[in-house]
Amino acid sequence: xxxxxxxxxxxxxxxxxxxxxxxxxxxxxxxxxxxxxxxxxxxxxxxxxxxxxxxxxxxxxxxxxxxxxxxxxxxxxxxxxxxxxxxxxxxxxxxxxxxxxxxxxxxxxxxxxxxxxxxxxxxxxxxxxxxxxxxxxxxxx
Amino acid sequence: xxxxxxxxxxxxxxxxxxxxxxxxxxxxxxxxxxxxxxxxxxxxxxxxxxxxxxxxxxxxxxxxxxxxxxxxxxxxxxxxxxxxxxxxxxxxxxxxxxxxxxxxxxxxxxxxxxxxxxxxxxxxxxxxxxxxxxxxxxxxx
DNA sequence: GTAATTGCAAAAGATTTGCCCCATT
DNA sequence: AATGGGGCAAATCTTTTGCAATTAC
Numbered sequence: 001x002x003x004x005x006x007x008x009x010x011x012x013x014x015x016x017x018x019x020x021x022x023x024x025x026x027x028x029x030x031x032x033x034x035x036x037x038x039x040x041x042x043x044x045x046x047x048x049x050x051x052x053x054x055x056x057x058x059x060x061x062x063x064x065x066x067x068x069x070x071x072x073x074x075x076x077x078x079x080x081x082x083x084x085x086x087x088x089x090x091x092x093x094x095x096x097x098x099x100x101x102x103x104x105x106x107x108x109x110x111x112x113x114x115x116x117x118x119x120x121x122x123x124x125x126x127x128x129x130x131x132x133x134x135x136x137x138x139x140x141x
Numbered sequence: 142x143x144x145x146x147x148x149x150x151x152x153x154x155x156x157x158x159x160x161x162x163x164x165x166x167x168x169x170x171x172x173x174x175x176x177x178x179x180x181x182x183x184x185x186x187x188x189x190x191x192x193x194x195x196x197x198x199x200x201x202x203x204x205x206x207x208x209x210x211x212x213x214x215x216x217x218x219x220x221x222x223x224x225x226x227x228x229x230x231x232x233x234x235x236x237x238x239x240x241x242x243x244x245x246x247x248x249x250x251x252x253x254x255x256x257x258x259x260x261x262x263x264x265x266x267x268x269x270x271x272x273x274x275x276x277x278x279x280x281x282x
Numbered sequence: 283g284t285a286a287t288t289g290c291a292a293a294a295g296a297t298t299t300g301c302c303c304c305a306t307t
Numbered sequence: 308a309a310t311g312g313g314g315c316a317a318a319t320c321t322t323t324t325g326c327a328a329t330t331a332c
Binding site for chain 1: 324
């Protein structure tokens with residue numbers, strides 16, 4: 001196997017993901033990284049996100065809300081809540097007895113790489129005003 | 142609100158999704174639909190998938206494997222297993238006590254629209270040969 | 283010095299949209 | 308007849324990739 005190098009770009013990208021709980025998109029990570037390495041390129045961000053994912057240091061979060069993949073650098077197991085109105089995405093605890101569930105799936109799979117649990121709904125902030133904005137999810141906060 | 146029409150295209154697309162458990166992509170649905178309506182367009186498929194999703198008749202499934210969204214026309218609650226090698230995607234039962242978990246989340250959200258539980262791993266077919274294909278997920282079956 | 287990694291720009295996919303015509307109601 | 312929806316093609320958006328230059332080891 002080929003050896004990897006510790007580039008500044010890679011370190012900065014991983015750092016950004018480990019220090020936030022905002023689950024940024026590649027574009028957002030790029031914007032943050034540019035404040036530290038002004039001429040970093042978006043391609044480098046994507047390449048490193050894929051690399052870090054293969055190393056198991058980072059994981060992808062997919063959602064019906066928004067068309068970009070979001071990333072998570074917090075490795076402790078947890079689930080995600082997605083607000084279908086404002087798009088906010090935050091961490092929630094896994095349900096109790098989840099390890100048991102994982103065990104039960106072992107007859108269908110020999111290896112479980114990861115478990116993604118995503119709850120979609122309206123967050124506490126968006127719920128009260130939801131009856132007024134029927135057409136578009138045009139809420140901002 | 143504006144009234145909707147029952148077009149042949151819409152019916153065929155919904156029918157395809159309700160009769161399969163293969164969770165096809167938009168492209169795949171398009172191919173299937175063309176066997177019934179030869180000149181249906183891909184744009185129409187996408188437009189109707191969005192429409193049917195808004196109606197709650199269909200839902201999206203996202204995965205780290207593959208770059209296209211896949212769709213599910215089976216409304217009964219269930220989870221999904223994704224094979225990280227061959228990309229196969231199949232239904233699995235939700236863990237016991239999941240309703241309880243849902244209730245526990247109600248303080249973070251006033252409404253839960255949907256729950257997506259995705260298990261990633263190697264399926265029974267792919268597991269034995271996994272040690273031979275290390276670089277690329279080039280398995281087919 | 284060597285090869286992994288970067289920046290840049292072009293390419294590749296996936297999905298959406300504008301426009302005009304057709305078909306459902 | 309009115310207008311929602313379809314077909315087609317162009318546009319948009321996200322992500323990947325080729326290549327020459329750079330940099331970590």
